[in-house]
Amino acid sequence: MAAMAARRNREAAGEEGSRFADLARRFRSGLPALLLVVGVAVAYVPALRAGFVWDDDFYVTDNPTLRDAAGLGRIWLKTDANPQYYPVTFTTFWLQYRVGGIDPFGYHLLNVLLHAGSALLLWRVLRKLRIPGALLAGWIFGLHPVMVESVAWVTERKNVLSGILFLVSALLFLRFSLGDGEEGRASDRPAGPRRLAALSLALFVLALLAKSVTATLPVALALLIVWKRRRVTREEAVWLGAMLAIGAGMGLLTARLESLQVGARGADWSLTAVQKTLLASRLIVFYLGKLVWPSKLAFFYERWAIDAGNPAAYLFPAAIAAAAAALWRLRRRIGGGPLVAFLYFGIVLFPALGFFRVYPMRYSWAADHFQYLAALGPIALLSAALAVVSANWAAGDRRARTAAAIPVLALLGALTWRQAGDYRDLETLWRRTVEKSPRAFTAHCALAGLLGREGDGEGAARHFELAIEAKPDYADALNSLGTIRAGQRRVTEAIDLYRRALRAAPENAIVHYNLAGALEASGRADEAMAEFETAIRCSPDPSKLGNDVWLALYRRGMLSPPPGRAQRGLARLLAERGRARDAIGHYRLALTEDPSSRESLLEMGRLLTDTGDQEEAAHCFESALRLEPRDPAAHLEMGLVQERRGDLSRALLEYRETIRLDPRSAVAHHNLAVVLLRTGDTAGAWRETLMAKAGGLEARPEFLRELSSRMPRPPTAPP
8 A cells, every 4th residue: 555655646746747847848938939028128118108209199199080989980981080091000099099098108018019029920930931040030120220110109000010910921821831841842732721821811901901011921922932842832822812912902092092192192202213213222222221230210311312314323223133133143052041031121112112102201212110021031031140150150059159149139129229219209209310310301390390389489490491401392391481480570581481382382372371471461462462362272171271371361351251160260269369258159150060079169168167157168078078988188177177166076086087098197187186185185185296296297386385384295205
């Protein structure tokens, strides 16, 4: 009996040891993936602290399709509901808004996690293809600073989301095609089950609906399969052909919307076939250069002049042709991998090489986010080369190879950390852009606009002048500088700037209106009237001229009283002029035309609050909250109304809900502090006062005196 018991104990101990060994093996196998995700997350910590920047208002913060359940239907069923028809991307925004409101942290966190997931998938795909240095490639992709624009910019969720779908689809198709054994089979049929191809196709469609640049995937897959097996089977061709047809359809739809809806048309895209070829070759060289030497990475780059008459311009296509020819000739000596990586880069980058109208090319031909997926090829090639060299240098010594890689990865991580800091806020982004790319005219113009709103007129004028120096026919900058000069009573200079703007954009109604105002100020009434009439003729929908234009032309009798949306614009302008009662009347008319206008309800409610009509103001905010219960602005205003009505319990609820939806609202923290003090919660009032201060809002001195008289210092402060 004792022997049997001892044997059972040994067997139990063996089983326990086996389970422990199995857990240890799983941990060791999962450790590289865990370290990669953590490494990427650490490098992007500055992005996690960032706010919203350029275009994020259109995509998230001011996007009406995110505000209610019906918005999800519009995202999928209306191609013009959002800046671009990428319903999978906007669905993720819709879901995040329902869960966390407009706190930027969550949006940045998901971008970082998606990017880390793509780095892991790149590792898996390259392992599947049996390419050396697969894990190193995942690390380089995850930490390379060129990828920061795609990750730290919330708007580029479409890049990181489509990227992970692209890679999952690719991995599934490669498993279908190559199976799990040797890749060099000579079989007439793919090795994997057909459901893998079906799943790959489904994920490819999702990738297209996240961003249509992924349409290049079937061509890239065909290239990889031919490289590994020398041919594509008939069944593979059927699946890849279906993907290619769907991708082409989505690409054509995107191109059409980019031109008709987004605005990618006009002189900025009027390049000849020769110029497009020269541009494409220069972009290929530019992007490869940024991958190899990631210096002065900028949100916008200089928009080069493409001069087909300059012999030097032909050096770029000559260099690319020579490189391709050399890789072809050397393929038997060095293998086909380098040629495949080079061709992959060109194929995936093709949609962004200038042959199609892409709206951002109005500002700059190049953008880091354009090469997010294309960069996988050169990164895989570089990693494979480093792996082969290190294997020869330190054969059998894995630790030595790892130690050699760490400084390179640490440098890339440090560069990414620094680059991600550019996205802290709009002003930081524009200042860093003009530092690194002094001829980026759009960045100068955007920075000038920020400075102007902050009251720095001379700083704004200086950057508008720099924008015009970089692009002499930049109508927006000429018009804006003209407006500054008109405000400085330098009317003659303003008129000249407006006329220069009209030479570049003769149908710009706003410039015609501004010129009319300057002419009127200089006593040239007949010329001014002609410009007013031209402004109206150039804008079939006069409400798009803006509030100031509406009021000016309405008072001159040149436009009838504005209906609907324009009523709100007129009401807003009347409110700015101190005519609150008149403005409220126009808001009522606007709500008669459109009772579901949250903007009209909120703006009218604020005016009613200021004029003392708290009951009707509360009714406005309640109506706005019925339309969108998760609107922090409406909860904030409702809290203020309830506070003024004396309903402090309801005010506390509204301010706390505002903070839950928008934790960075300094005004909500301050208002909550005031109500907490009134209800006797002095410690809570101190806490919220400090939160408001952290958000940039200092409490009024009299409030601080009263708070300090009840509790001299915050409860956590040292004596």
